[in-house]
Amino acid sequence: MNNNILRFSLILFLVNFVAASILVSVYYITKPRIELQQRMMEEESLEQVMPESVGDRLEPVKEDGEIKCWKVFKGPGSRVRGYVFIAKKYGYSSVVETMVGINNDGTITGIRILNQNETPGLGAKIVEVVSNKTLLKALKGIFSREKESEGKLLPYFTEQFKGRHIRRLELSNGNIQAITGATISSKAVVESIKEKGLEILGRYE
Amino acid sequence: MKKLFKEFLKGIFRENPTFALALGLCPTLAVSTSIVNGFGMGVAATFVILGSNIIVSAIRNFIPSKIRIPCFIVIIATFVTIVELVMKAYFPLLSKALGIFVPLIVVNCIVMARAEAFASKHTVVKSIFDGLGMGAGFTLALVLISGIREAFGNGTLLGLVIVRNFEPALLFILAPGALLVIGILIGIVNLLSQRR
Amino acid sequence: MNNLTVSPAPHIKSGLTTQRIMWIVILALLPAGLAGVYIFGIRSLKVIFISIISCILSEAIFLKFRQRDTRIILDGSAILTGLILAYNLPPEVPFWIPVVGGAVSIIIGKQLFGGLGHNIFNPALVGRAFLQISWPVYMTTWKNPRWVLDAVSSATPLAKEKAVNFSYMDLFLGNHGGCIGEVCILMLLIGALILIFTNIISFHIPASFIGTVVVLTWIFGGDGFFKGDFVFHLLAGGLVLGAFFMATDYVTCPLTNKGKLIFGIGCGILTSLIRLKGSYPEGVSYAILFMNAMVPLIDRYTKTRIYGISKT
Numbered sequence: 001m002n003n004n005i006l007r008f009s010l011i012l013f014l015v016n017f018v019a020a021s022i023l024v025s026v027y028y029i030t031k032p033r034i035e036l037q038q039r040m041m042e043e044e045s046l047e048q049v050m051p052e053s054v055g056d057r058l059e060p061v062k063e064d065g066e067i068k069c070w071k072v073f074k075g076p077g078s079r080v081r082g083y084v085f086i087a088k089k090y091g092y093s094s095v096v097e098t099m100v101g102i103n104n105d106g107t108i109t110g111i112r113i114l115n116q117n118e119t120p121g122l123g124a125k126i127v128e129v130v131s132n133k134t135l136l137k138a139l140k141g142i143f144s145r146e147k148e149s150e151g152k153l154l155p156y157f158t159e160q161f162k163g164r165h166i167r168r169l170e171l172s173n174g175n176i177q178a179i180t181g182a183t184i185s186s187k188a189v190v191e192s193i194k195e196k197g198l199e200i201l202g203r204y205e
Numbered sequence: 206m207k208k209l210f211k212e213f214l215k216g217i218f219r220e221n222p223t224f225a226l227a228l229g230l231c232p233t234l235a236v237s238t239s240i241v242n243g244f245g246m247g248v249a250a251t252f253v254i255l256g257s258n259i260i261v262s263a264i265r266n267f268i269p270s271k272i273r274i275p276c277f278i279v280i281i282a283t284f285v286t287i288v289e290l291v292m293k294a295y296f297p298l299l300s301k302a303l304g305i306f307v308p309l310i311v312v313n314c315i316v317m318a319r320a321e322a323f324a325s326k327h328t329v330v331k332s333i334f335d336g337l338g339m340g341a342g343f344t345l346a347l348v349l350i351s352g353i354r355e356a357f358g359n360g361t362l363l364g365l366v367i368v369r370n371f372e373p374a375l376l377f378i379l380a381p382g383a384l385l386v387i388g389i390l391i392g393i394v395n396l397l398s399q400r401r
Numbered sequence: 402m403n404n405l406t407v408s409p410a411p412h413i414k415s416g417l418t419t420q421r422i423m424w425i426v427i428l429a430l431l432p433a434g435l436a437g438v439y440i441f442g443i444r445s446l447k448v449i450f451i452s453i454i455s456c457i458l459s460e461a462i463f464l465k466f467r468q469r470d471t472r473i474i475l476d477g478s479a480i481l482t483g484l485i486l487a488y489n490l491p492p493e494v495p496f497w498i499p500v501v502g503g504a505v506s507i508i509i510g511k512q513l514f515g516g517l518g519h520n521i522f523n524p525a526l527v528g529r530a531f532l533q534i535s536w537p538v539y540m541t542t543w544k545n546p547r548w549v550l551d552a553v554s555s556a557t558p559l560a561k562e563k564a565v566n567f568s569y570m571d572l573f574l575g576n577h578g579g580c581i582g583e584v585c586i587l588m589l590l591i592g593a594l595i596l597i598f599t600n601i602i603s604f605h606i607p608a609s610f611i612g613t614v615v616v617l618t619w620i621f622g623g624d625g626f627f628k629g630d631f632v633f634h635l636l637a638g639g640l641v642l643g644a645f646f647m648a649t650d651y652v653t654c655p656l657t658n659k660g661k662l663i664f665g666i667g668c669g670i671l672t673s674l675i676r677l678k679g680s681y682p683e684g685v686s687y688a689i690l691f692m693n694a695m696v697p698l699i700d701r702y703t704k705t706r707i708y709g710i711s712k713t
Binding site: 377 | 501509513531534535536537
Binding site for chain 2: 007008011012015016019022023026027030033034037038041119120121122134135137138
């Protein structure tokens with residue numbers, strides 16, 4: 001009986017040991033690659049919210065140990081040219097997280113929805129990209145060998161924010177057009193940006 | 206050879222994990238919203254089934270039956286973690302889309318069922334074919350379900366618009382649509398196998 | 402009144418056949434439909450016809466596929482389903498909506514379960530739920546009565562965002578936006594009286610359903626307890642249509658009177674809950690569908706004792 005318990009433990013230990021060693025090696029092999037992917041995603045987001053800021057110096061502004069926003073500096077001088085921040089608000093069924101870039105005068109340079117889990121087909125349209133690729137075209141493309149290059153498409157909803165001033169942001173015709181049937185999700189994006197943006201502008205201006 | 210091929214085929218038709226055994230329905234319902242997701246999930250699960258089948262059948266004489274379940278779980282969890290890390294490193298978008306359901310392959314009943322019911326009683330070669338067949342059956346089912354859901358619920362296939370001005374029925378992209386599609390497909394499969 | 406009580410044998414056969422019941426219900430529904438057509442214009446009549454034709458055609462095709470006698474499409478049940486479905490649609494829907502809705506109602510809601518008498522859910526409501534989830538934008542675009550200048554894109558009285566005030570008289574007569582068949586309470590009540598006086602339905606389900614909604618919206622519907630506008634909740638939306646014509650569907654409601662009371666109260670609780678706390682403005686159809694699923698359970702616990710066997 002005692003002998004059995006010892007044997008079982010030994011076998012379990014062996015199995016676990018082998019499994020753990022394999023996992024450790026896989027972890028170290030993939031680690032640099034995963035970090036690279038994460039950095040690339042961050043850079044891509046930054047490029048989208050502040051197209052001119054690529055290569056500029058970013059400095060996180062911390063408050064109570066939490067990163068509130070990033071100050072963006074132009075060139076080697078210490079002039080702040082704008083801020084990048086992440087705005088959050090509960091929409092219809094999830095927290096909508098948006099990364100926003102603003103110039104120091106309060107004009108939005110671009111926004112990007114980072115995370116959302118809204119209703120597919122309605123609220124989720126805040127990240128929808130209208131592509132004119134159709135099945136027929138794609139099938140034709142296989143045979144014609146002519147690659148139609150399409151520029152990087154951006155969601156039409158978030159594109160509306162570009163160039164608008166943070167103070168004059170609101171959901172209405174002629175301003176930010178809400179997604180049909182998804183007023184609540186659209187409102188969450190607009191309001192979260194406005195609230196956080198005004199807070200940051202008021203503090204550092 | 207013919208026998209081995211039979212082991213492979215049974216996973217696709219007669220013992221299809223989704224349509225005949227009704228195993229692993231939870232990830233099937235959750236991730237089958239687009240063909241890319243469905244296919245990615247299928248391949249990931251296939252890799253895990255194949256890996257765990259091989260290891261389990263290789264060490265089946267070494268593991269006492271009293272502690273086989275914890276051993277199986279450790280083996281399966283190892284493969285799942287490998288899949289998760291590799292996916293994060295090389296397919297970040299797919300990994301983001303599948304989200305929690307990649308780590309949840311651990312509790313996918315197909316994997317456990319094949320380890321317990323097949324791999325722990327058969328040779329490595331047979332288990333390889335069984336794992337491949339089950340994985341292929343699962344992937345096929347997922348692609349079929351997600352294809353129907355993507356076409357009707359989003360109006361696209363592989364992200365390409367099928368017909369212009371088609372108004373997709375959102376129901377198919379949402380959870381009730383998944384249940385409806387799986388139910389109807391199981392019905393059709395049963396109808397066909399009855400007629401044969 | 403007693404010829405509708407469920408009881409053990411011996412039974413007396415009444416002259417009331419399924420077909421006759423169906424046609425009487427259709428007749429009772431007609432006034433409300435006429436009112437809807439009068440209020441919203443001739444387009445709603447087209448929606449009603451398309452819905453009915455879609456239901457009949459789907460039934461015929463599927464019966465053919467199941468190798469059954471296709472003549473039973475004329476038993477009136479498909480027509481009734483189409484009629485109720487159309488009554489639950491906004492008048493301005495594109496014409497393909499009733500086509501799809503009719504097909505879904507009949508095929509998924511009824512025939513896949515085995516046809517009339519075997520369906521768990523009210524077929525018309527299955528179709529309506531499918532449409533509501535699939536094309537929410539079309540299903541919530543309302544139209545004002547045709548004599549109002551600002552024709553399209555109005556809100557139903559129940560919509561939460563807009564505080565539109567309607568007088569009780571407007572609500573009672575149907576002078577506001579809404580689904581085709583639900584707006585005119587007066588005509589619905591005339592139909593309901595026909596059903597009750599011909600013994601087609603008993604008062605149990607409508608009374609307990611409406612009563613529960615009234616009580617709950619009165620208690621919880623306003624700021625503070627017992628301040629809710631229950632008359633408004635009674636007259637607005639599809640409560641009257643749902644309580645008299647949809648919850649009472651023979652196939653999908655409990656058999657015993659006690660069961661019917663439980664069923665009605667359940668519908669009422671769910672309706673009030675969805676209206677007051679949910680994200681949808683209207684909850685009648687989802688409440689009925691949910692309680693439909695409970696019917697086998699209710700029947701099991703309220704079945705009458707077989708004569709001669711003691712209670713165990």
